[in-house]
Every structure is written in C-alpha cells, then in structure tokens.
Amino acid sequence: MPKFRRFAQSSMSERLLDTMFLITIGVGYLFALLNLYYTHQGLDGKPGLSVEDVVISYYGSHDQTRLGAAINGPMAPNLPNAAAKQTILAWIHHGAGEAEFHANVEPIMKANCIVCHSAASGLPVPHFDSYAHVVALTKTDTGATIPTLVRVSHIHLFGIAFILFFVGRIFILCELPVWFKRVTVAVPFFFLLFDIASWYITKIYPEFAYVVIANGALMGISLAMQIFVSLYQIWIYKPKEAPIEM
Ligand code: HEC
Structure with a gap:
C-alpha cells in the first residue's frame, strides 16, 4: 500500500472530474496557442510567426x-x-x-x-x-508599453498559476518515481515566472525574445506531459501492486 494516494485509489467520479478538467485545459491551451499566433504573427511584414515578430511585440521596431x-x-x-x-x-x-x-x-x-x-x-x-x-x-515604435505588460502579466500569473496548481495536484496521483514528480510539478512555475520576466527584459534586449519563446515552449511541453501522463494513468495504466477495486 503506498503511503500517498494514487489514481488506483480514486473513485470513478473523481477520475471523470479529473479527466474532463484535463481535457478542457488541454483544449484551452490549444486556443491559447492560436491566440498567440494571431496576435503576434505577421508583425514583421511576413506571414507566420517568427522570432522577429516576438521582438517587435516587446522591443518594437526602433528604426520604424x-x-x-x-x-x-x-x-x-x-x-x-x-x-x-x-x-x-x-x-x-x-x-x-x-x-x-x-x-x-x-x-x-x-x-x-x-x-x-x-x-x-x-x-x-x-x-x-x-x-x-x-x-x-x-513616434518610434518601442513595442508593448509597460502598463500593457503589467496588465497581461498579472492576468497570466494568476490564471496560469491556477492551471499549473490543479493539473499538478492531479499529476501527483501518478505512479512515477517521486523525484520526477517533484521536478515536474515545480519546474513549470519557474518557466512561467521566467517567461514573464523575459517580456520586460526583451523591451531592453531584443535577443531575449529567444528566452521568451523557450520558456513559453517549455511550460507548454511540461503542461502537455502532465496532462497526457495523467490521462494515461487514469484510464490505461495498471499498477504493479495489487490494484484496489473501486
Ligand atoms: C481601402 C481602405 C484603406 C485605405 C485606402 C488605406 N488604408 Fe491604411 N489601413 C486599412 C486597414 C483596414 C488597416 C488595418 C489593417 C492592417 O493593419 O492591415 C490599415 C492600417 C493602416 C496603418 C496601421 C495603423 C497601426 O495600427 O499601426 C497605417 C499607418 C495606415 N493604414 C496608413 C495608411 C495610409 C498612409 C494610407 C494612404 C496612402 C492608407 N492607410 C490607405 C485600410 C486602408
């Protein structure tokens, strides 16, 4: 018997609730990506999303x-x-x-x-x-203004912290090496904080656009991983020790 609760000890109602939540967050995340695409793409005059678009969003195009x-x-x-x-x-x-x-x-x-x-x-x-x-x-285009960044930052931090918290709460019920779970639930919060910080740094150093993209991508990968592994363990995975029937 594990000391901590795992999916094997969750009731069917809880599994359904977790599943619906994870799927909805996953779909919401896809829309967030689409929104990201539509708000930043083409700023550099070329169709599609590029590093240059991210630079223009935050740093601006100072010669334009x-x-x-x-x-x-x-x-x-x-x-x-x-x-x-x-x-x-x-x-x-x-x-x-x-x-x-x-x-x-x-x-x-x-x-x-x-x-x-x-x-x-x-x-x-x-x-x-x-x-x-x-x-x-x-006037010279200096990218997103500080008041805009502050507004988007607080919405992001509050909103995404909730998502990471609830997805993480579900994910810790997985049957996985503990060190892996500890890292996985903590790390996306760092990516989130670094991502927001790098928006402001990109206003000063355009090269930081790469850090913005890397942090955003890593947070997305870690969220997707938690969602998929949780769904897999809820419905498909069979624990090695005698499973507890519900
Ligand atoms: C047929 C309608 C039309 C005409 C004529 C037109 N524009 Fe525009 N313009 C738009 C639309 C629609 C947008 C917004 C969509 C976009 O940015 O592509 C826009 C956007 C712009 C912007 C960007 C504003 C921003 O938010 O940065 C500028 C500047 C601009 N136009 C200048 C001009 C100038 C100068 C002329 C005349 C030489 C002109 N436009 C003629 C329709 C027009």
Missing part, C-alpha cells in the same frame, strides 16, 4: 514608425506613386512638423487614405482627420 512601416508594407498599394511615399517618409524624417504636414502630407492622405482612415468609414483604423492623429503614428 507605425506610419513608415505601413506605407512601406501593407498600405503601399494605396499610394498613387513612389513620389507620394517619399514625401511622407521625408516628412517623418524631418521631424513630422505641422506646417509641412498641411503643405505636403495632408493632400496625399485626403486623396488616398481618408476613405478608410476616417470615422465615416467605420473601420477600426487610426483616423487621419487631424495633424495630432497622424503625428501620433510617427
């Missing part, structure tokens, strides 16, 4: 402004010619002053951009109806 990036990238076809693009880029380069805006840039935007970039269009895009609105898009 949102307006410059748009007219060099997805908004380029809306401009009538290369000269118009040069006029706007030159304006940004000169410091995006108001007089030059009204003289050179505003006419281009009125003719080519306002159809969509105005309240009248109803599109969820920045409005180009005033100097202040346009100039706001010419």
Whole structure:
C-alpha cells in the first residue's frame, strides 16, 4: 500500500472530474496557442510567426514608425506613386512638423487614405482627420508599453498559476518515481515566472525574445506531459501492486 494516494485509489467520479478538467485545459491551451499566433504573427511584414515578430511585440521596431512601416508594407498599394511615399517618409524624417504636414502630407492622405482612415468609414483604423492623429503614428515604435505588460502579466500569473496548481495536484496521483514528480510539478512555475520576466527584459534586449519563446515552449511541453501522463494513468495504466477495486 503506498503511503500517498494514487489514481488506483480514486473513485470513478473523481477520475471523470479529473479527466474532463484535463481535457478542457488541454483544449484551452490549444486556443491559447492560436491566440498567440494571431496576435503576434505577421508583425514583421511576413506571414507566420517568427522570432522577429516576438521582438517587435516587446522591443518594437526602433528604426520604424507605425506610419513608415505601413506605407512601406501593407498600405503601399494605396499610394498613387513612389513620389507620394517619399514625401511622407521625408516628412517623418524631418521631424513630422505641422506646417509641412498641411503643405505636403495632408493632400496625399485626403486623396488616398481618408476613405478608410476616417470615422465615416467605420473601420477600426487610426483616423487621419487631424495633424495630432497622424503625428501620433510617427513616434518610434518601442513595442508593448509597460502598463500593457503589467496588465497581461498579472492576468497570466494568476490564471496560469491556477492551471499549473490543479493539473499538478492531479499529476501527483501518478505512479512515477517521486523525484520526477517533484521536478515536474515545480519546474513549470519557474518557466512561467521566467517567461514573464523575459517580456520586460526583451523591451531592453531584443535577443531575449529567444528566452521568451523557450520558456513559453517549455511550460507548454511540461503542461502537455502532465496532462497526457495523467490521462494515461487514469484510464490505461495498471499498477504493479495489487490494484484496489473501486
Ligand atoms: C481601402 C481602405 C484603406 C485605405 C485606402 C488605406 N488604408 Fe491604411 N489601413 C486599412 C486597414 C483596414 C488597416 C488595418 C489593417 C492592417 O493593419 O492591415 C490599415 C492600417 C493602416 C496603418 C496601421 C495603423 C497601426 O495600427 O499601426 C497605417 C499607418 C495606415 N493604414 C496608413 C495608411 C495610409 C498612409 C494610407 C494612404 C496612402 C492608407 N492607410 C490607405 C485600410 C486602408
């Protein structure tokens, strides 16, 4: 008889509850990955998720402004010619002053951009109806702001700590070497904490994007492992010692 409870001693209700919880968390995790993909992919102008996208999310693209990036990238076809693009880029380069805006840039935007970039269009895009609105898009892109990171951090820490705690509580009922279980339940919390810390460090050192990705991946792998091993032991695995019938 083991001193601590194992799945073999769980009632059928408990096994069903554990199973449904693990499956739902697993599906939730897949959606979390999809959400991650949709919020970060393509930021570097190329489809798909890359390290560069993660760098832009947290560090920003310091040599780019949102307006410059748009007219060099997805908004380029809306401009009538290369000269118009040069006029706007030159304006940004000169410091995006108001007089030059009204003289050179505003006419281009009125003719080519306002159809969509105005309240009248109803599109969820920045409005180009005033100097202040346009100039706001010419500041250097420094990635996610600290208030945004703080908000996402506390949601992540509270939410994921609960997930790791309950999945870990279930996982410790597995029949496995104790050292392995001790490491497995503790380590994902470190990955979580390092992951959040590396968001902030990536704001300063873009190379840390690799650490963000590695920590996120390791936490995901460890969560998936706990879910699959638990489900296996709940339903398929037969303990070596005489099983207790329920
Ligand atoms: C046919 C409609 C349409 C026209 C015309 C258009 N845009 Fe856009 N623009 C969009 C949409 C939709 C988005 C948001 C989707 C996206 O980012 O691809 C967008 C996004 C942008 C952004 C990115 C804003 C951000 O959040 O960083 C900028 C900057 C921009 N447009 C500039 C321009 C400029 C400059 C012109 C004129 C040369 C222009 N757009 C013409 C529809 C339009």
